[in-house]
Amino acid sequence: xxxxxxxxxxxxxxxxxxxxxxxxxxxxxxxxxxxxxxxxxxxxxxxxxxxxxxxxxxxxxxxxxxxxxxxxxxxxxxxxxxxxxxxxxxxxxxxxxxxxxxxxxxxxxxx
Amino acid sequence: xxxxxxxxxxxxxxxxxxxxxxxxxxxxxxxxxxxxxxxxxxxxxxxxxxxxxxxxxxxxxxxxxxxxxxxxxxxxxxxxxxxxxxxxxxxxxxxxxxxxxxxxxxxxxxxxxxx
Numbered sequence: 507x508x509x510x511x512x513x514x515x516x517x518x519x520x521x522x523x524x525x526x527x528x529x530x531x532x533x534x535x536x537x538x539x540x541x542x543x544x545x546x547x548x549x550x551x552x553x554x555x556x557x558x559x560x561x562x563x564x565x566x567x568x569x570x571x572x573x574x575x576x577x578x579x580x581x582x583x584x585x586x587x588x589x590x591x592x593x594x595x596x597x598x599x600x601x602x603x604x605x606x607x608x609x610x611x612x613x614x615x616x617x
Numbered sequence: 618x619x620x621x622x623x624x625x626x627x628x629x630x631x632x633x634x635x636x637x638x639x640x641x642x643x644x645x646x647x648x649x650x651x652x653x654x655x656x657x658x659x660x661x662x663x664x665x666x667x668x669x670x671x672x673x674x675x676x677x678x679x680x681x682x683x684x685x686x687x688x689x690x691x692x693x694x695x696x697x698x699x700x701x702x703x704x705x706x707x708x709x710x711x712x713x714x715x716x717x718x719x720x721x722x723x724x725x726x727x728x729x730x731x732x
Contacts, residue, residue, distance in 0.1 A: 507677070538719040549710060549723040550661070557719075595660060599719055604651065605712070607661045 508533040510598050512608025519586050520616050527611045529596035530578040536598040539572060539579045540605070544593045553594075554581070586615045620644055621713050623724030630701055631732055638696045638727045640667075640711030646691035647713035651721070652684075655708040667694040667711075701731040 509532040519525050531539075537558040542550035556563045556570045556579065563570050567586075572579040583590055596608040620643040630636050640650055648669045653661040665686055666674040673686035683705075685697040694713075698705055710726040 540720065542723075547726075547728075549725050552720065552722075555720065599721075604663060604666060605661075605721060606663060607653075609660045612658075 508536060508598050508600075508604075508606040510596060510606050510608045512596050512611060514611060515609065516612045516614075518614045518616060521586060521588060523586055525581075525583045525586055525590070525613055525615075527581045527594055527596070527613075528578060529580070529598075529608045530576075531598040531606075532577065533598065533600070534574075534577065535600050538599040539570070540597050540599070541568075541570060541581050542595045542597065542607075544595060544610075550595060583613075586613075588615050588617050591615045619715060619720075619722045621711065621722045621724040623711055623727055625727060626725060627728045627730075629730045629732065632702055633700055635697055635699045636701055636729060638698075638709055638711075638729075640694045640696070640713070640724050642692045642713045645713075645715040647694075647715070648691060650688060650694040650711055650713040652686065652694075652696050653710045653712070655710060655726075657708075661710065664696075667696075698729065701729070703731045705729065706731045 512529045540555035543553045544550040554568050567584045569582040594611045597605040599605045622641045624639045650667040652664045655661045664679045667686045667688040669688045675681045688694040711724045712721040714721045
């Protein structure tokens, strides 16, 4: 099955700085890569996603890049704000919609 | 659109009892739903794929006789934790997506505590 690795497990940045979280996957058949933000005790919320036919996608302060050859994708958050503090999960999925999640990154934005 | 609900949100039960958790897609039909469990400060672990009208597909290491899944309609899947034990205490969360899309929407989760 798919194996998704995520780094770092914890990340602290100063408000206004950028944060980068990286994931690798093992199954070359994976074609959909979402990123979720989860606050304590709540459900994961989709923040951005990318499909395998695209190399980069941006939505305001958030961007995701995908390198299919190397099987890795990254989340970039610019101009971080305290409300960005949460746990972020990457995931990889094939067309069957089964998601395999990374181990999560706890992001803390220091005011 | 694409709202997924889950019930109950929280349940406390005695060891040895069974607990049923419901997952509903409120504004779309879902032939497939997914069940995950999440331990504190850990990632979501896929437990099984719930298939409408057929048997669920379980991930390796997940006991199908302990975690019974029934997907009786296009909007409802249930997970029953049978003979629950304290080690089954966890956050259980389901997801579903509209047909033809990869995007998954998560339910609010159910926190199970087995005493």
